[in-house]
Amino acid sequence: MTEKLFTVAGTATNADGTTKARFANDLVARIKILNKSKCTDINLMELPEPMTKLQALQFLQAQGVTDGDAGYAVSAKLAEKSKVAKKGEVKVKAAKPAVGKATKPSLKSIRARKPAVTAEQLLDTVGDALL
Secondary structure, X not given: OOXXXXXXXXXXEOOOXXXXXXXXXXXXXXXXXXXXXXXXXXXXXXXXXXXXXXXXXXXXXHOOOOOHHHHHHHHHHHHHHHXXXXXXXXXXXXXXXXXXXXXXXXHHHHHHOOOOOOHHHHHHHHHHXXX
């Protein structure tokens, strides 16, 4: 299942006074629909590339949509979308480490390592350097 991508995102205040985050693919058509629904404070912007809702919300925050009701609407929706992503409803694939790159060692393998320098050798070296 693929997530839908949007090219326009922003906020608008409904006729009842609630401010919501809005997403669309056609800026002009979306503004016309919001005006027809008697929405006010319409603040939509075109995204630099097609984005998911989560990406678009992060972009809006990066652009400074953080004040007043609009900022609250973006933050609330971002928190909601982040929770969805954490629950696993949005699939994120981790890249496998490239060949030759070290993977995270286990505690057992760390304990099994033999020190390359003994404490006595270290003290001898430091003692010689101080003299």
